[in-house]
Amino acid sequence: MKQLKGIWALVLMLLISLALVGCNSSAGTDDEPAEDGDAAEETEATSGGQLVFARGGDSTSLDPAITTEGEAFRVTDNLYETLVNFGPQDTEIEPGLATDWTPSEDGLTHTLNLREGVKFHDGTDFNAEAVVFNFERWKAGDAEQFAYYTSQFGDKIDSVTAVDEYTVEFKLNAPIAPFYKNLAMSPFGIASPAALEEFGDDFFKNPVGTGPFKFKEWKENDRITIVKNEDYWQEGLPKLDEVIFTVIPENSARLNALATGEADLIDGVNFSDKATIESNPDLQVIERPSLNVGYLGLTSTRGPLKDKLVRQALNYAVNKEQIIDAFYAGAADPAVNPMPPVIAGYNPDVADYPYDPEKAKELLAEAGYPDGFEMELWAMPVARPYMPEGQKVAEALQKMFEAVGVKAKIVTYEWGTYLDKAAKGEADTFLLGWTGDNGDADNFLYVLLDQDSIGSNNYSYYQNAEVHELLLKAQASSDQAEREELYKQAQVIIKDDAPWIPLVHSTPLLAASKNVINFLPHPTGSDLLSSVEIKQ
The missing domain is CATH 3.90.76.10 (Dipeptide-binding Protein; Domain 1)
Known part of the structure; x- marks a missing residue:
């Protein structure tokens, strides 16, 4: 993590220097010089005002303790x-x-x-x-x-x-x-x-914390409004008077809302829209530091998916590069392991399953399914940083599985229901992902794939006693080198057991009006808005 810290520290220093000269260039990592006249605009940056943050789905709770989804944390981190x-x-x-x-x-x-x-x-x-x-x-x-x-x-x-x-x-x-x-x-x-x-039991819709903003109202599937905490202990913060988190499910509609001034900041930007946004002098593209994985979970307690050979076959059936080219405009890397390479303890020696439909067919036949089988493939109903177009990715996977004889019926639900049912093990296969919460390997491997996490975040219901022992030992060790070696061993076993098809590590895109300054996207996906200002 030391390398990662250094990179983000440089990014932060650069962002601060750009803000000081009034630069509003696209992306948090842009190093182009400020245009003439920008310095004069600095005096127009004032505290107060309203920020409209448009997103793809509503929060499931405003009590952060009882949820696991990012749309909730996006709001609660400010409360x-x-x-x-x-x-x-x-x-x-x-x-x-x-x-x-x-x-x-x-x-x-x-x-x-x-x-x-x-x-x-x-x-x-x-x-x-x-x-x-x-x-x-x-x-x-x-x-x-x-x-x-x-x-x-x-x-x-x-x-x-x-x-x-x-x-x-x-x-x-x-x-x-x-x-x-x-x-x-x-x-x-x-x-x-x-x-x-x-x-x-109603606390989840009546949140009370110590944060820079206070809760005002929640109109479900429409908007959540938070307002300035006038008694906040950090003097001078927050800068904004009000933040409205509004729900616009379609990515293209969210972008249109930004372009017309109905929204000031949006997430879930299609990678294919990046050039269009950059060409608009009134808008800016913002890249979120990547700390995620998008995956297809294979619930190991259901039907043919109980067989490791079947799970391995489905891995061979997927062309990750094709998915990245089609839906990420190349702005993602194929995922090999359940956590991104920037995490200490990542095993670079683990080989991925190559795209090999014939090998997939061989393994299916060996497992007793020479003619394939039928299953459900759950598609995410909302755009997430690791998967801005869940339905389309599901359709691409459906065709890849069909090519090896597996018929996948695409199913989806409202976001809260989707998560609840998947957590209960009701899906055969399901698209999902994870944005790291703390930058530690434990937060990926133990939280998502250990047997202790079945019923919470281990939606694939995967369990392996040897993996469990390795992860518990790593969790308890104070020796970082030992921890990393244990995590590397666990990844080898997990890869062979194939409880997932890891798909991508993406660099998520957001977009904002050029008037939005001091917005620092966090790699965890939970953004503190207390320092954000709107230029008047």
Whole structure:
């Protein structure tokens, strides 16, 4: 991760320097010189105003603890805060609601000193008791209710204690190497205990945190409005008065809304539209640092997919380069492993399944399906950073599978239903993806493919005892070199077991009006908007 940190640090420095001279060039990494007259426009950048952020789908919850999807975190990261923060464009840890922390030598005790003078949006105090309340709430739930708590901490947190008003102590049953990175993740935003008790099961639509923005209203499948927290503890922030997250399902319609001024910022930009946006002097393209994987999950507990040979055959049937050329305009790399190469512990020696339809047919025949079989292929109903055109990718895969005798019926559902049913193992095969939450290999391999995560984020219901042992050992080790070697071993086994068809690692595109400045897209996909301004 040191290399990645250095890259993003350079990007951040460049962005700041461009903002200081009033440059509004396309993409966060553009190094073209500012045009004449831009410096004079700097004085027009003012605080206040409204930002309309158009996206492909609605949030499923505004309680980050009970969801796993990015459209929720896109909003909640601006309403809640975590004990530890990530850097502006990397996953290195920084102070958040905790100002500093001290781990014990054995990694089993962690003492955090909390920031004083912070209040929740309802006026109640943030303190150690509030932290304890949140963790006890998550610990008392189960994988279905608090999937992320289960996958990141499980039963490894023995206790969370308020030592005094602004000191909290965590005692673990076993070391967790990425403990602080886990604390910085979106699902662990600290909520107001008073509001949790007041709203009960309806808290997910009545969010109360300590963040730079406060919740105003949610019109489902239309818009979520958040407004400036006038009592925010960071002086001078946020810059905006109001942010509206509006839902426009079609990528082309979202782009049109941007072009006509109905939206200021959009995600899910088709890669084929990049040149068109760049040619418009009123717009800018923004590249999100890549930390993702798009994949087709193969549920290993269903029908023919129980057989490893069948899963391997489907891998041989897929032409990844064709998918990338058709739907990513080349702005993606074929995925070999379940995590991107920038993650420490990635195994570059694992060979991918080459595109080989004849080999696919041979394996199907060996598995007892010489004439193929029928299955469902679930297509995502929303654009996501790793897959902006889920339906079209599904159609391409359908043709590839048909060429080897497998008839795939395309099925889709509303986004929340899609995730819920897939998590319950109801899909044969399903398109999905993952944007890393903390930059650690544990967040990909353990969270997505360990047997402990079945029922939470392991939608393919894959389990392998040897992989499980390797991942638990890596999770508990304080030796980074040892951890990386263990993850590399696990990837070899996972590749052979083929619970997925890893498809792509993409460089997601966003677009914005040239009037939007200081927007720093985060590799996790959850963007803090407190520093964003609109030039008037």
